[in-house]
Amino acid sequence: MKFDTPATTNPIDQLKVVGQPIHRIDGPLKTTGRAIYAYEWHDPNTRYAYGHVVGSAIAKGRIRSMDVTAARSAPGVIAVVTSDGIGELKKGEFNTAKLFGGTEIQHYHQAIAVVVAETFEEARAAAQLVKVDYAEEKGVFDLAAARDTAVKPEEDEPDSAVGDFDGAFSAAVVKLDQTYTTPDQSHAMMEPHASIAAWNGDELTVWTSSQMIDWWRTDLATTLGIDKEKVHIMSPFIGGGFGVKLFLRSDAVLAALAAREAKRPVKVALPRPFLMNNTTHRPATIQRIRIGAGRDGKITAIAHESWSGDLPGGGPEVAVQQTRLLYAGENRMTAMRLATLDLPEGNAMRAPGEAPGMMALEIAMDEMAEKLGLDPVEFRIINDTQVDPEKPERPFSHRDLVGCLRTGAERFGWQERNKQPGGRRDGNWLVGLGVASAFRNNLLVPSGARVRLDREGVVSVETDMTDIGTGSYTIIAQTAAEMLGVPVDKVAVSLGDSRFPVSSGSGGQFGGNCSTAGVYAACVKLREAAAQKLGFNNADDLIFADGEVRSGDRRMPLTEAAGDEGLVAEDSIEFGKLAETHQQSTFGAHFVEVGVDVATGETRIRRMLAVCAAGRILNPITARSQVIGAMTMGVGGALSEELVVDKERGFFVNHDLAAYEVPVHADIPHQEVIFLDETDPTSSPMKAKGIAELGLCGVAAAVANAIYNATGVRVRDYPITLDKLIKDLPELS
Amino acid sequence: MRAFSYERASTTEAAAKAAATKEGAKFIAGGTNLLDLMKLEIETPTHLIDVNELGLDQIEPTPEGGLRIGALVRNTDLAADERIRRDYQLLSRALLAGASGQLRNRATTAGNLLQRTRCPYFYDTNQPCNKRQPGSGCAALAGFSRQLAVVGVSDACIANHPSDMAVAMRALDAVVETVQPDGTPRSVPIADLHRLPGDTPHIEHVLERGELITAVVLPKPVGGKQIYRKVRDRASYAFALVSVGAVIQPDGTGRVAVGGIAPKPWRDEAADGELPNGAKAVTAKLLTDARPTEQNAFKLTLVERTLSAVLAEARG
């Protein structure tokens, strides 16, 4: 189905099932431990072997030689596969650093061997016995020091300019010119990377934990030099990913190579420290923001420049993205510069671009509001725009940032905010309120599905879409139920299998909208086939409801259309030019109240509110889960999360979950989420947009602004830990 | 993890003897620290002596009016004990500020005292670390040291001791009771249990090879207001950047021990004497010989301010 004109009324608008607060249909499987995650697949008739990875002990250089004699003769060892032994492998399209193969070391903990043994414990013990002789080279690990060497990236649009920024900025009455930094961050999801690989002749099956089945399939085939058709990927349940499972990872490659060598299915899980240094992370940024405005608060000039680093061949963190679209202003420029760093690969993490970009921009807006003597909510409203400010002929498809800010201000009690920073006390707590806009683009990716109706009236949906804990199973079932007029419990959803039609996958907050739109397309086809089979020739007034197909006075049971052999339809949603003619984005506002301990500078969140305007909400329960999870991640980004770079040795030092501190329950006392009631017909037939990343964008800045309001101390370097506040806190009696 | 042999000891004497005679032997109690270190091959014992069945899990009154806490009493049970909660609130509060409920259910009194540092380089066997591998160097000195010690450190090592419980024990003047491999018991004041790193950061305490901790004895209750304040980046499940354990009497005298800043719970009786003069005076004495890194110098201010808040709470 080609989607190239805005949606009109369609069966989804009935909202009998879609939009309803239905608990996730896979919930009972998860709470009872019956959902099978990658590492847990276990066929009692198969003798699995266990692979353990060996990672590079240096950040940059070459392997002179590897001695695996001791490892090979250790108890239980079946095989040792080394990267120098296997030679160069081709790199997948989506990988920057190579996952395995060759003697060059590009980053710390790059996989250089896999040891295969009868048990996990034997493999782990033997892995320690691999001796490596390295020729270490000096690397570049410090973004601040490498900033001046950064260059303009070749791909995409690193720079943008409209009007005369320099002139307008220097003429502006009120000006801000500040630099902000965001650190490297880790996805830190619960389920580590894990794969089981099994060969059957030249055919390979991999059970893994992947957000994007088809990307993995393609890149695994490329890496191994085999035909894509010979690779079968299974990933029905995923314990979180946040982007680190978008692209093929070393566990799948190692499992496949190990299984080939061991001639048995092999299980490989990456140990937790490998998450930080073997896979990908959100790259650190340095961001300079300049804003000029008139006394009326209207922005006349706005500039956002960002510096980040990556391995050769990598890309920049697109932290300026939102600044091209979020606020009005006639004179504007953005620029991104990329330095070469020898740290592990930087890549997508939940809301790449906007997440770190909003961390900076929304502090800058707070600072600017203060300079102007304006309320930060009002300042944002004054600078709202309904068109793409770089291309005013391009309207936003639907934009209610102002509604989010106003609703949030009212519901949160924003007027109680003390305008004098540092002026509100509650016992030992300095109390402050902060606000930030939320903004994230709405991305559209083609997505396919197959729908089958059987004579019992059961609808089966098959798509290679993934559910990374988000609720895909549930909203897909709701979509099919709505389209075919059956209850949700008559829909069986199967996901995460490369034998199913290729979907959008889970990423960029596009999965919910796009995968359900693909299911919608397949259901439209199934409805047509059913109608035809049941002899409904005038398709215009067809109603699928209560297990029946109705037109005028005629009604037929849906099961009759299935017949004995069942009815199958397959289609894919393809998006036309609506995203070019209209800017599609999602909007919100975050409000946060913090307490800062006056003695120690510890910041604790007291309450949070997010208001989101993101098109139709397909299921308020699963959507709310996404937003409160994102808010929690934002608190981590504001207060504690930082991959600490050892600038001498070139690696992320705090590589476990004891030292990389994500929020715990005690950090998150009260969260509220409000969804504005809206639809966006230009986005898809579902009229929905993304929500899962929007919930993150702006949170950290709202926390930062609340800390400023509480203490009067402005911190521009994340995370805002107590050591950055303590010297400026009030004297104690 | 390397392969090891395992035995379950049935008497304290037998445990101590076995530990002294078997090459590469170690005691295992709750295992919450030792097993993690073994998985990473930071610790590589070849023989484990399980001390969980030694019957050292009682808390009993002493003739002097104090309490004898068996070495195997779990942190959860100790924190919840009525007598501890009534007469040694500092200890109960310190325990509850540590780790998580699940860990405290396993963790033991002796194991907690002897848990090893959380220095991130100690945890990564690819990195130089004098504590893990004597003579290899100290990666933390020029690296990431924000969490580490500011006082009692040496050029060889700046690791800190992570225990919360030990800070309270130090303020309460606890005494560690042991049995030596030859069967003789001995008492070590907690102040003397841990050693400063000097040139030998891998030697962390004064116990001999095979010496088994059997109990920790608390002197009779000292009364006063007992406050444990743990400062950390997140609200729970994090090690202390700084922690202050204090017992303050109505006349303003008292005692204070500080965690997170040194290779052992840090207390100086001369600093205690300054308590009536306020936090600044106490901190000046406590941290006289401080040698912070650029990254952890904030701990000096943090100790003073935290203590100041604790003293205000004690007054108020």
Ligand SMILES: Cc1cc2nc3c(=O)[nH]c(=O)nc-3n(C[C@H](O)[C@H](O)[C@H](O)COP(=O)(O)OP(=O)(O)OC[C@H]3O[C@@H](n4cnc5c(N)ncnc54)[C@H](O)[C@@H]3O)c2cc1C
């Ligand atoms: C994620 C995490 C977070 C944590 N957070 C905190 C925290 O915030 N605060 C805190 O204080 N602690 C914290 N801990 C540490 C925890 O308190 C210790 O791991 C625990 O107290 C160790 O006790 P155990 O009985 O398990 O010791 P084990 O691991 O069994 O042993 C530790 C050491 O003590 C030796 N040993 C044990 N018993 C004896 C004995 N009777 N005689 C002589 N030697 C003995 C062992 O040989 C070993 O060397 C945390 C631990 C983890 C894993």
Ligand code: SF4
């Ligand atoms: S501070 Fe001590 S434990 Fe840490 S790296 Fe240095 S020597 Fe090792």
